[in-house]
Amino acid sequence: MSQSLYTFPTETTQKLRKFRLSSARAKEMEAQIYSIDPKTYEIKYQEPEDEPVLNSIESLVEELPENTPRFIVISYPYTSSDGRLMNPLVFVYFRPSTSKQESKMLYAGCLEQFKDKISANKFIEIDDEEDFEELVDQIKK
Numbered sequence: 001m002s003q004s005l006y007t008f009p010t011e012t013t014q015k016l017r018k019f020r021l022s023s024a025r026a027k028e029m030e031a032q033i034y035s036i037d038p039k040t041y042e043i044k045y046q047e048p049e050d051e052p053v054l055n056s057i058e059s060l061v062e063e064l065p066e067n068t069p070r071f072i073v074i075s076y077p078y079t080s081s082d083g084r085l086m087n088p089l090v091f092v093y094f095r096p097s098t099s100k101q102e103s104k105m106l107y108a109g110c111l112e113q114f115k116d117k118i119s120a121n122k123f124i125e126i127d128d129e130e131d132f133e134e135l136v137d138q139i140k141k
Contacts (some may be wrong), residue, residue, distance in 0.1 A: 002062045006041045006109070006113055007042050009043075012045055014034075019032055020118065027077060028055050029055050029057070031044060032073045033054070033063055033072050038102075041106075050063070065130075067109040069094060071093060071107070072094055076088060078139075084141075088121040092135070095107060097131075109134075
């Protein structure tokens with residue numbers, strides 16, 4: 001097993017695990033944002049500033065920095081066209097085009113490790129805040 005530059009503190013791992021388990025029963029959208037500390041390379045949960053739970057695309061976008069990438073985990077329950085209740089776990093890689101190259105490289109280096117850690121049903125890359133307007137359509141594809 002190879003060593004990784006990036007680490008998941010116990011608190012982050014527990015937060016991801018709890019979200020994964022509770023999101024399977026969620027009745028509405030929930031999202032969590034994760035950042036990487038550029039000094040320690042630790043992946044950390046980003047506590048929302050305005051509300052305890054991010055439960056809309058709008059509240060999610062408000063919490064995102066304009067010029068720094070982030071990893072986002074979303075649970076988005078919906079009813080499919082054939083009437084089935086769907087609740088995919090979605091991993092969104094937000095990398096604004098205005099980000100500095102160092103930040104983009106920092107997050108790109110951890111992307112596969114984060115994907116493996118959360119085992120999401122769907123992976124979506126977003127380069128601009130305006131792309132969040134189409135996020136629901138991409139989740140339902």
